[in-house]
Amino acid sequence: MVHTIPLAHALDDSHLSPVATAPVAPTPVGAAALMTAGTARYHHPHYLSAEQLDADRVRFSFRGFTGRETEPSSPLEMYRDPALTSEQRTLIARQYTAARVLWSQRRMRLRAAPLLATAALRWAAWSIAHDTVIARFEAFATLPDDQWRSQVLRLLDAHRVARQSAADWDDIAEQLAVVVADQHETVDDWSDEVDLAVVAAELGVDIQGWLVDHVSAYRATPYYQRDTPLVARLVKTIDEQRARLADVAHLTADHDTGRQLAPNRF
Template sequence: MPRTIALTHSLDNSGLPSETPATPITTVPLDITRYHHPLFQRSEPGRYQGCTTYYFAAFTGNEPEPQTPLSAHKDKVLAWEQIGELSRQYGAARILWSKARLRRQAAPVLKKAVPLWAAWTVAQAELERVYKAFWETEDGRWRAQLLRLTDAESAAEAAAGAWEEIAQQLAQLAADQVAAAGYDDELRVTEVAQEVGLDASNWHIDHVDAYTDRFWGQPTPLLERLAQQVDTQRKRLVEVARLAGDPEAAHHPA
């Protein structure tokens, strides 16, 4: 099935002034088909003024990244307008290619992510359940309940860490797609998930910088959120223990 894409602006605007000769010059249009992208089929005016619709055969994402051939830039016979047309064509091809590549690369990663997100949600729910159990725990059994809490914290931390590893992979794939196509033609990972029958709307996937551009020791997003949750719970337990006049117990959660 042919793929189409419409561009409303030039992808190769040099900013050079345009001059109209005083006397019109008739030239024979040069054939640039030898520089067309291999999957290019045709182009035609779009629905809106200044918009061109490009038709391509379907991309798989395995093709090399579409780039205007260097030989076209070096061809001294081609006019600036023809180079611009080729640049717009290859820009349209690059958008379609980037989306095809994301679909091909992200689909298997998304399927691996499903049980990891499920494990995290179960671990977090268990952490919350164990914490709330203190409301029903007798004073003499607080230490046992504290052990259960620390076990739940460790399990949640392990689940969050496993999730962050695959979330970083998906964030990098998404960033690669945007780098090739631009934010105006972004394909979100959640959309790819929906296309393969998965609901990723609640998944915590941050921008790739949140996983890569961190200070030493700074946690990744989900681990940071978990750390804040654990800190809040422990401070509350310390407060309650102190109010109950049990300084020894007050030191256990901290």
């Protein structure tokens, strides 16, 4: 499959966002001629052609990328080649910029696909665990007093299961966040960044409601440890539930239940 990508303007036939770069200087002979006059040895292996769209825009065409190739990078040798003009060096460099965008987008799709399949299963498990936590807490409102202690134990069990499900989710979410961050860091312009939801939709995976934060949210700092995003959200829910039940235990002088709801729960 042939992919084309224009420098600096509208979408190409691969539906990938364009590379946003400084305008290519207009030349009398145009990009096509400049890219065939002694520059072939510097072209990216997937490069097919260059088309001067107008004075400021050039469209590069490439064979399809798999995402497994080495990251496209301008050959340093071209900067030491006296036979090349500055216009040719500029076009070659921008050819590699365009190639890098297409490669990074394909690599992201390649890396994200198996992660999304695993993530779908883990989010489903988390949803069940979270719903169980909510349901067991809400059951206290209609539960007879003589069943409260056994329900507290069931709630604590639900908390532990949900905590593990949240941790499992954050593990796969961090891997997805790394894939997204790697693609974004590879391109020069935000318009060339690929949204994870777009990739998921292409694979038929609905990620609406998923919590995938920036990769930095999953990394501990040298100064303090912190819960990962979904675990932190769950801990807030658990703390609120425990505080409510502890208040009831205090008001009803149920000290045994109060001790069950003490801190340091995990």
